[in-house]
Amino acid sequence: MATTEYFSPYITFDRDQWKRLRASVPLPLTETELENLRGINENLSLEEASEIYLPLSRLLNLLATGNREVYETTGVFLGEFYPKVPFIIGVSGSVAVGKSTTARVLQALLRRWPGHPRVDLVTTDGFLYPNWVLEERGLMKRKGFPESYDLRRLIRFLADVKAGRDEVTAPLYSHLVYDVLPDRQQVVRRPDILIVEGLNILQNTPVDNMSSPCVFVSDFIDFSIYVDAEEEDIARWYVERFQVLRKTAFRNPASYFHRYAELSEAEAEQKALSIWQEINRVNLRENIIPTRERARLIMTKGPDHSVQQVRLRRM
Numbered sequence: 001m002a003t004t005e006y007f008s009p010y011i012t013f014d015r016d017q018w019k020r021l022r023a024s025v026p027l028p029l030t031e032t033e034l035e036n037l038r039g040i041n042e043n044l045s046l047e048e049a050s051e052i053y054l055p056l057s058r059l060l061n062l063l064a065t066g067n068r069e070v071y072e073t074t075g076v077f078l079g080e081f082y083p084k085v086p087f088i089i090g091v092s093g094s095v096a097v098g099k100s101t102t103a104r105v106l107q108a109l110l111r112r113w114p115g116h117p118r119v120d121l122v123t124t125d126g127f128l129y130p131n132w133v134l135e136e137r138g139l140m141k142r143k144g145f146p147e148s149y150d151l152r153r154l155i156r157f158l159a160d161v162k163a164g165r166d167e168v169t170a171p172l173y174s175h176l177v178y179d180v181l182p183d184r185q186q187v188v189r190r191p192d193i194l195i196v197e198g199l200n201i202l203q204n205t206p207v208d209n210m211s212s213p214c215v216f217v218s219d220f221i222d223f224s225i226y227v228d229a230e231e232e233d234i235a236r237w238y239v240e241r242f243q244v245l246r247k248t249a250f251r252n253p254a255s256y257f258h259r260y261a262e263l264s265e266a267e268a269e270q271k272a273l274s275i276w277q278e279i280n281r282v283n284l285r286e287n288i289i290p291t292r293e294r295a296r297l298i299m300t301k302g303p304d305h306s307v308q309q310v311r312l313r314r315m
């Protein structure tokens with residue numbers, strides 16, 4: 001059985017305890033389905049997908065089902081049909097810790113559970129101010145910091161989704177052009193589950209000029225996950241990803257970082273390390289780690305991305 005820390009709101013599972021929960025997962029994954037998850041991230045081990053992420057998807061599926069019952073119960077109280085609204089799951093953590101991978105694996109797994117065919121995924125980088133605004137405000141080296149997001153727009157988006165609007169649009173960000181795409185949007189049409197991935201979702205930054213009472217992103221999140229790891233491991237993953245991009249995406253002349261494609265391996269490592277140290281590490285320490293204990297579930301990765309510990313909040 002998992003250990004319960006004295007006075008801790010969390011139940012702590014080590015890897016073996018968590019993976020044993022797999023036995024209670026009635027949804028098996030075929031080899032082909034597991035292989036398809038590779039399309040999401042070729043480095044993801046299949047063992048990891050079935051031992052860690054599959055039980056997690058079961059927990060999320062149960063919670064989403066329970067949430068639907070809450071709506072039905074409210075409808076009984078009101079004596080009228082009360083439409084269900086999307087169950088929102090938030091995935092947070094440092095840049096390069098694996099938020100996108102976690103979110104995409106969970107999306108693929110959740111889609112397989114009966115009753116939840118429609119699972120959408122939105123990333124909060126679409127809500128960054130466009131580069132021209134960041135440049136005007138001297139924030140180009142503060143991308144990812146609280147002041148670099150149009151928080152008002154993000155909150156309005158989440159409020160609209162939770163109000164059960166039929167169509168809500170989210171702006172899209174391109175890592176290739178390193179900017180928000182002015183002429184592209186993602187439309188969210190009342191999915192069963194919406195996963196929102198971003199380093200800022202547990203932050204309690206006040207929204208400027210918001211006419212309504214002060215609300216935070218987390219007010220709209222039904223279940224939040226924080227992906228955690230040692231800082232030195234995250235820094236290494238950041239540099240490794242940068243090196244892969246140097247050989248792939250940066251070669252594209254449309255890439256904002258096209259100039260980095262010409263760097264040698266050693267020069268690229270230096271460049272990536274300096275971006276990590278000057279921007280992303282500062283943000284991690286100042287604005288992301290302090291939000292960790294607000295998450296309902298904290299998953300802690302070891303140096304090879306394998307999850308070593310899961311902490312689940314009782315409430």
Ligand SMILES: Nc1ncnc2c1ncn2[C@@H]1O[C@H](COP(=O)(O)OP(=O)(O)O)[C@@H](O)[C@H]1O
Pocket residue numbers: 041043044045048093094095096097098099100101102237238240241304305306
């Ligand atoms: N579970 C995993 N197993 C192996 N590699 C992973 C895993 N999750 C992420 N990675 C790798 O770590 C790097 C950062 O992951 P990514 O999902 O892009 O992070 P984020 O969205 O937090 O910036 C990428 O190079 C990715 O391939």
Ligand SMILES: CC(C)(COP(=O)(O)O)[C@@H](O)C(=O)NCCC(=O)O
Pocket residue numbers: 094095096099125143144145197198199275279280
């Ligand atoms: C746009 C981001 C803030 C979003 O991070 P993500 O959600 O992809 O982890 C980040 O990718 C970023 O651009 N940070 C600024 C420094 C850098 O180029 O890494």
